[in-house]
Structure formats: structure tokens, C-alpha cells
Amino acid sequence: MLLKQPSKTPDLYSSQVAPLVEKAMNGFNSTVFAYGQTGSGKSFTMTGHPAELGIIPCAVDGVFDAITVDMDRAFLLRVSYIEIYNETLRDLLNFKKNKDAPAIHTNKGKVYVEPLVEEIVSTPQDVMKLLSKGNEGRKVGATDWNDRSSRSHCVFTIVIESRPRDGDGDDDIRLSRLNLIDLAGSEKAVSDLERRGEGKHINQSLLALREVINKLTEKKRSHIPYRNSKLTHLLENALGGDSNICVICTISAEEEHASETLETLKFAGRCSQVETKAKKNLLSSERALIRAKDAEIDELKNRLQHLVSDGVRLDAPSSSSHVSEVSCNMLRQYRKLTIPAGRLRRRPRE
Numbered sequence: 001m002l003l004k005q006p007s008k009t010p011d012l013y014s015s016q017v018a019p020l021v022e023k024a025m026n027g028f029n030s031t032v033f034a035y036g037q038t039g040s041g042k043s044f045t046m047t048g049h050p051a052e053l054g055i056i057p058c059a060v061d062g063v064f065d066a067i068t069v070d071m072d073r074a075f076l077l078r079v080s081y082i083e084i085y086n087e088t089l090r091d092l093l094n095f096k097k098n099k100d101a102p103a104i105h106t107n108k109g110k111v112y113v114e115p116l117v118e119e120i121v122s123t124p125q126d127v128m129k130l131l132s133k134g135n136e137g138r139k140v141g142a143t144d145w146n147d148r149s150s151r152s153h154c155v156f157t158i159v160i161e162s163r164p165r166d167g168d169g170d171d172d173i174r175l176s177r178l179n180l181i182d183l184a185g186s187e188k189a190v191s192d193l194e195r196r197g198e199g200k201h202i203n204q205s206l207l208a209l210r211e212v213i214n215k216l217t218e219k220k221r222s223h224i225p226y227r228n229s230k231l232t233h234l235l236e237n238a239l240g241g242d243s244n245i246c247v248i249c250t251i252s253a254e255e256e257h258a259s260e261t262l263e264t265l266k267f268a269g270r271c272s273q274v275e276t277k278a279k280k281n282l283l284s285s286e287r288a289l290i291r292a293k294d295a296e297i298d299e300l301k302n303r304l305q306h307l308v309s310d311g312v313r314l315d316a317p318s319s320s321s322h323v324s325e326v327s328c329n330m331l332r333q334y335r336k337l338t339i340p341a342g343r344l345r346r347r348p349r350e
């Protein structure tokens with residue numbers, strides 16, 4: 001759908017992305033990506049700017065707002081952040097320690113990345129800290145068009161698991177992925193040699209994405225070349241129909257960019273023809289991390305209650321530094337694993 005009025009990112013979020021976040025909260029995979037030529041505002045739109053909140057922070061608020069009002073379900077959230085740079089995957093939450101580079105695997109048609117850090121989060125602040133941490137490791141560089149051009153594709157994912165609060169509810173454990181993607185921008189040859197090498201990989205992977213989208217719009221679908229790039233391989237399940245998708249296309253209005261703008265608009269037109277059939281994802285209790293964490297939470301709760309009945313004050317330093325450290329660690333772990341419903345946990349706005 002095309003927005004007819006110039007709009008700010010939070011308006012774009014409310015009209016186009018919020019419905020996908022709502023679906024993600026109910027077990028449907030959702031994917032949002034920004035596509036457009038270099039310097040046209042993809043990172044501005046996805047990550048945001050001091051002047052304007054981006055799609056990712058809006059979505060994070062959307063997720064926690066939904067948890068706040070949902071009194072019937074308990075949630076467990078995890079976050080991962082992957083970068084594809086020069087056709088190599090990097091874990092942006094673990095890039096320093098990373099000895100084994102993450103790789104794409106497929107099992108029974110499901111694409112996943114391993115090894116990959118998935119951090120458990122319980123507040124919007126936790127999520128935003130991880131986003132900033134990942135962004136520090138992201139490859140950016142100055143090009144002829146953008147001083148801080150993203151030289152990589154970045155996939156920020158919130159994994160949402162939930163179960164009914166009452167009863168055992170094992171037949172209604174839901175798992176979904178909310179993928180928020182900032183693609184690198186298509187570009188003409190740039191003057192800097194290193195940038196030119198990166199640009200070649202960027203353009204090839206975007207070409208692969210356009211080819212996949214073209215194939216997906218064909219009435220009689222032939223082989224779809226997902227494996228032609230890491231980007232399309234990683235997005236195979238999402239593009240292939242298991243996810244609700246929102247594609248945000250950004251353009252530069254200057255005349256010198258007219259041909260790229262036309263290409264982007266054509267891409268937007270083709271994306272709007274792709275049909276997806278996302279299904280609700282249910283998880284067996286044995287595979288549900290939320291079930292394993294339930295046991296851990298109960299155990300921590302018991303141990304904390306014992307400490308309190310022994311007279312240890314959890315919110316104040318104890319006379320014994322060992323008891324204090326143990327209780328603080330337990331309390332921290334307990335808080336990390338529990339997201340109470342019915343409490344406003346909105347991230348303070350700048």
C-alpha cells in the first residue's frame with residue numbers, strides 16, 4: 001500500500017508495521033525490511049535518529065505494550081542481531097569472541113543460523129542496549145553519497161515465545177520471529193577501492209533479492225534461486241511465504257537519482273504482488289524454551305523466598321558480601337527471565 005501523504009516514521013509504523021507486530025505477538029512470523037539506493041534513508045527509517053524514532057524502536061515499544069495489556073499469556077523474549085558483510089555472516093552480539101563464524105543451516109525446510117547468540121530480554125531498555133551494542137560492530141564507511149553508509153545487510157530479530165498463564169496450556173505454546181532488516185543500499189561504482197569491493201557484493205545480493213521477488217510473482221512458479229546469496233538464503237522461509245512481510249522502499253528525490261528511484265519503485269510494485277500465507281507457529285512443550293525457563297523461574301523464586309525468610313533484604317546490601325552477591329545475582333536472573341504483564345514498561349522517550 002502506498003502512503004499518499006508525506007509521513008514521519010512513527011506514522012508509517014502505526015499504519016503499516018504495527019499490524020505485523022501484533023501478528024508476531026500471536027505466533028505469526030513477521031518481517032520488515034527497508035530497501036533503496038544508498039543514502040536514501042533506510043537506516044534513518046529502521047534504526048531512527050535523534051530527531052525521529054525508527055521502526056525498530058517503535059516495534060520494540062509495540063512488543064512490550066502488547067505484553068503489558070495481555071494478562072492471559074506469559075512471554076519469553078530473545079534477541080539476535082546478524083550482519084551479512086561481503087557474503088559472510090557475523091554475529092553482532094558476539095563479534096569479538098566469535099571464533100566460529102555463524103553459518104546458515106537448513107533442517108526439514110527450516111532455515112536457521114548457528115552458532116548465534118540469542119540474548120534473553122525483559123525490558124525495552126535491554127533490547128535497545130543490544131541494538132546499540134550490535135550497531136557499534138556494524139560495518140559502515142564513507143562513500144561518495146553517504147558519510148556513514150551501511151556496508152552490510154543487518155537482520156535484527158526478536159524471538160517471541162508465549163504460553164497461557166493459567167492451566168498447563170501445553171497445546172498453545174506459540175513461537176514467532178519478528179525480523180527487522182536494514183539492507184545495504186544499491187549503488188553505482190564508487191571511487192574508493194575497498195568500498196567498490198563491498199559495493200559489488202551488495203549489488204549482487206540485491207540483484208539476487210530482486211530475482212527471487214520476480215520469481216515469486218510468477219503465476220507458474222519455477223525454481224526459486226534463494227541460494228544465490230546469503231541474504232536470500234537467510235530470508236528463504238520469510239520470502240517463501242511463512243512470514244507476513246512489510247517492505248519499506250526509500251528513494252532520493254533528486255533528478256540525478258531518477259534511474260535508481262525508478263528501479264526502486266518497480267521493486268516496490270513487484271513486492272506488492274507477492275502473496276504470503278503465514279501460519280501460526282505452535283511449539284511442543286519439550287522444545288519450548290519458555291517451559292524450561294518456567295522451571296528455572298520457580299527454582300529462583302523458591303530460593304529468593306528462603307533468603308527473605310532468613311532475614312536477607314534483597315534490595316539492600318547484606319552484612320555478608322557473599323550472601324549479598326548471591327542474592328543480587330539471583331534477583332537479577334529472576335528479573336531477566338520474567339516480564340510481568342499489566343505494568344507499563346515503556347522506554348523513556350528522548
Ligand SMILES: Nc1ncnc2c1ncn2[C@@H]1O[C@H](COP(=O)(O)OP(=O)(O)OP(=O)(O)O)[C@@H](O)[C@H]1O
Nearest residue numbers: 037038039040041042043044045146149150184185
Ligand atoms: N527523512 C529524513 N529526514 C532527515 N534526514 C534524513 C532522512 N532520511 C535520511 N536522512 C539523512 O540522510 C543521510 C543518509 O541516510 P541513511 O544513512 O539512513 O541512508 P541509507 O539508505 O541507510 O544509506 P546506505 O545504504 O548508504 O547505508 C543520513 O545522514 C540521515 O540522517
